[in-house]
Amino acid sequence: MSGHLTYQPQNAFMQWMERRLPIAGLVYSSFVVYPTPRNLNYWWTFGGILSFMLGVQIITGVVLAMHYTANVDLAFNSVEQIMRDVNYGWLLRYLHANGASMFFLAAYIHMFRGMYYGSYKEPREVLWILGVILLLLMIMTGFMGYVLPWGQMSFWAATVITNLFSAIPLVGESIVTWLWGGFSVGNPTLKRFYSLHYLLPFVIAGVVVLHVWALHMVGQNNPTGIEPKTDRDTVAFTPYATIKDGFFMVVFCILFAWFVFYIPNFLGHPDNYIPANPAVTPTHIVPEWYYLPFYAILRAIPNKLLGVIALGASIVILAFLPWLDTSKVRSARYRPLYRQFFWTFVIVCIGLGWLGSKPPEGNYVLFARIFTVYYFAYFLVILPLLGKIEKTKPLPNSIAESVLLEGKPIGAPAPPPPLAKA
Amino acid sequence: MVIARTLALAAALAAFTAPARAQEHDTATPPMNKWSFAGPFGKYDRGQLQRGFKVYREVCQVCHGLKLVAFRTLAEPGGPGFTTAQAAAIAAEYQVPAEPDDQGEVKPRPARLADYFPPPFPNEQAARARYNAVPPDLSVIAKARGYERGFPRWVGDMFTQYQEQGVDYITALLQGYQDSPPAGVTLPPGNFYNKYFPGHGIAMPPPLTDQRVEYTDGAPMTVEQYAKDISAFLMWTAEPHLEARKRIGMQVVIFLIVLSGLLYFTKKKVWHEVKLHPEKLTPRPPTEYPRT
Numbered sequence: 273m274s275g276h277l278t279y280q281p282q283n284a285f286m287q288w289m290e291r292r293l294p295i296a297g298l299v300y301s302s303f304v305v306y307p308t309p310r311n312l313n314y315w316w317t318f319g320g321i322l323s324f325m326l327g328v329q330i331i332t333g334v335v336l337a338m339h340y341t342a343n344v345d346l347a348f349n350s351v352e353q354i355m356r357d358v359n360y361g362w363l364l365r366y367l368h369a370n371g372a373s374m375f376f377l378a379a380y381i382h383m384f385r386g387m388y389y390g391s392y393k394e395p396r397e398v399l400w401i402l403g404v405i406l407l408l409l410m411i412m413t414g415f416m417g418y419v420l421p422w423g424q425m426s427f428w429a430a431t432v433i434t435n436l437f438s439a440i441p442l443v444g445e446s447i448v449t450w451l452w453g454g455f456s457v458g459n460p461t462l463k464r465f466y467s468l469h470y471l472l473p474f475v476i477a478g479v480v481v482l483h484v485w486a487l488h489m490v491g492q493n494n495p496t497g498i499e500p501k502t503d504r505d506t507v508a509f510t511p512y513a514t515i516k517d518g519f520f521m522v523v524f525c526i527l528f529a530w531f532v533f534y535i536p537n538f539l540g541h542p543d544n545y546i547p548a549n550p551a552v553t554p555t556h557i558v559p560e561w562y563y564l565p566f567y568a569i570l571r572a573i574p575n576k577l578l579g580v581i582a583l584g585a586s587i588v589i590l591a592f593l594p595w596l597d598t599s600k601v602r603s604a605r606y607r608p609l610y611r612q613f614f615w616t617f618v619i620v621c622i623g624l625g626w627l628g629s630k631p632p633e634g635n636y637v638l639f640a641r642i643f644t645v646y647y648f649a650y651f652l653v654i655l656p657l658l659g660k661i662e663k664t665k666p667l668p669n670s671i672a673e674s675v676l677l678e679g680k681p682i683g684a685p686a687p688p689p690p691l692a693k694a
Numbered sequence: 695m696v697i698a699r700t701l702a703l704a705a706a707l708a709a710f711t712a713p714a715r716a717q718e719h720d721t722a723t724p725p726m727n728k729w730s731f732a733g734p735f736g737k738y739d740r741g742q743l744q745r746g747f748k749v750y751r752e753v754c755q756v757c758h759g760l761k762l763v764a765f766r767t768l769a770e771p772g773g774p775g776f777t778t779a780q781a782a783a784i785a786a787e788y789q790v791p792a793e794p795d796d797q798g799e800v801k802p803r804p805a806r807l808a809d810y811f812p813p814p815f816p817n818e819q820a821a822r823a824r825y826n827a828v829p830p831d832l833s834v835i836a837k838a839r840g841y842e843r844g845f846p847r848w849v850g851d852m853f854t855q856y857q858e859q860g861v862d863y864i865t866a867l868l869q870g871y872q873d874s875p876p877a878g879v880t881l882p883p884g885n886f887y888n889k890y891f892p893g894h895g896i897a898m899p900p901p902l903t904d905q906r907v908e909y910t911d912g913a914p915m916t917v918e919q920y921a922k923d924i925s926a927f928l929m930w931t932a933e934p935h936l937e938a939r940k941r942i943g944m945q946v947v948i949f950l951i952v953l954s955g956l957l958y959f960t961k962k963k964v965w966h967e968v969k970l971h972p973e974k975l976t977p978r979p980p981t982e983y984p985r986t
């Protein structure tokens with residue numbers, strides 16, 4: 273769904289440039305005249321917010337890397353040095369640490385939005401899968417970043433997570449030794465995590481380019497889940513989407529600033545201000561909040577290997593979502609049953625997150641198991657069956673019609689548009 | 695929503711039943727204190743930081759280091775507010791190893807502003823040999839300790855900006871000693887009973903007694919006051935830029951609120967015609983929509 277390339281520069285230099293490298297024309301067609309559905313709500317602003325957060329993480333991260341030292345004896349103190357002696361080092365570090373949380377928060381909202389409105393369905397499967405790859409890359413990057421301050425939680429999280437690979441039969445132990453670069457989590461581990469933590473964000477940026485490219489091939493989904501048919505269904509990206517995205521990005525930044533400036537350690541764990549000590553195990557080893565649902569799934573299963581498989585499957589299964597959901601209707605707006613199961617799924621994910629923060633004992637394990645069963649049943653049983661049995665509500669004829677029908681009557685009645693010959 | 699409601703109910707049930715079992719061997723919850731540095735306008739009380747520093751020097755310092763704290767920071771803005779001369783005089787009371795001399799020998803010299811607080815022990819083994827435990831360094835201890843807030847209090851903490859778990863815990867711990875453990879509790883040899891310490895057996899003997907540190911500013915010379923002052927001082931050593939952070943934070947948040955207001959009205963203006971007069975929109979270049 274591309275607008276025709278209509279960028280005609282007036283400036284002589286831009287004309288010269290456009291004949292050689294049409295980059296201004298590309299920007300013009302992708303971010304200025306690009307048609308975007310007119311009925312997008314604020315849940316659609318999280319894509320822009322995510323790009324912004326990636327930028328924040330890369331910029332703060334590059335500066336932090338100038339001051340950080342990846343060595344088991346120096347890492348903890350070098351982070352404290354940043355907090356104390358680097359000009360605005362405390363700001364950079366708190367932006368980066370809380371930025372990771374904001375990044376995940378925005379990503380989860382972005383994904384739930386995609387699921388609610390069926391944005392993963394034909395023709396947006398590749399767009400969705402690229403998103404799942406981005407999530408995987410984010411999880412790896414975030415995990416390795418958490419190890420770098422080399423506090424108690426850093427060290428023990430690294431130990432627990434790398435040890436998961438030992439569940440693999442036959443080669444598990446060898447893989448773990450290879451990951452560590454030694455026979456326990458140590459200096460080689462820290463250094464390779466640092467190296468990869470610097471590399472992966474640029475891989476993420478590359479996949480983001482593919483994600484946006486794929487998005488611009490198929491166009492954005494919208495709350496009705498039906499495709500735009502005429503110009504009455506869309507508005508130009510600039511100024512309409514730009515100003516709306518910009519406004520909500522600033523609102524999101526208020527939340528971000530609240531955490532950074534007032535409760536910067538709220539999402540962290542006090543134990544990570546204790547330097548790493550291989551001889552002392554913390555009472556409860558807890559990952560960052562954004563991994564808790566997956567952690568709960570891992571611990572819900574008594575067998576280590578099966579637990580690791582379930583953990584991996586809980587993420588990988590998302591990539592198959594376009595084919596697991598058999599319904600022809602995209603948006604939950606017109607799927608009354610799906611809506612119930614969807615919100616239950618959201619509650620289950622939040623519940624798993626809460627259970628992941630609790631010790632694996634008693635009722636916590638029981639509920640983690642019930643919720644894990646629902647998590648997988650949602651994808652493997654409910655969605656495939658629901659598409660076959662659900663009676664969906666009638667879809668509107670067009671996006672414009674759905675907007676005009678809602679709410680109050682709209683000013684001047686729009687003249688019936690001549691149907692554009694496609 | 696029947697399924698959703700059932701599951702929510704089940705989760706709530708789990709939340710109520712599980713902590714009841716955990717309570718059995720639970721530690722006491724530290725009381726919340728009023729701190730001058732809490733909240734969005736928080737600032738350290740200079741007098742309190744100076745008193746806390748006095749407590750540190752006369753009581754804690756024997757066993758606990760402050761290796762991440764440089765003497766110069768005692769005179770930096772947002773801290774205890776010593777003058778540079780005072781900070782230099784304090785530094786000179788400490789001995790640090792000098793640079794090797796012509797003979798290659800390392801002799802001690804008085805510390806300067808640029809130096810850091812020297813450690814009380816040359817290494818962990820020395821500490822363990824003397825006290826049978828390693829007294830932790832106190833530089834970031836106020837952020838390295840805390841206590842479980844539990845649901846739903848932790849949700850409220852996001853809005854009330856409660857970030858003082860660490861200082862509240864330290865204040866409580868210093869006052870939480872009991873002469874004899876409750877019946878049925880046996881402590882490891884050499885340990886003391888403290889109702890706020892996880893596991894209750896703490897190797898540190900009760901450090902504070904009334905009148906132990908002399909205050910000249912009229913503040914009460916009680917264990918309670920000492921505990922609060924040293925905790926506040928340790929909050930500063932853990933978070934020396936807290937005042938700047940909260941001050942800049944207020945500026946940033948006000949700026950963002952104003953900017954978001956302006957952007958909101960700009961957005962309304964821009965979208966006005968889309969909403970009300972779609973026929974007035976400027977014509978766009980032709981677009982090919984996919985046939986569905």
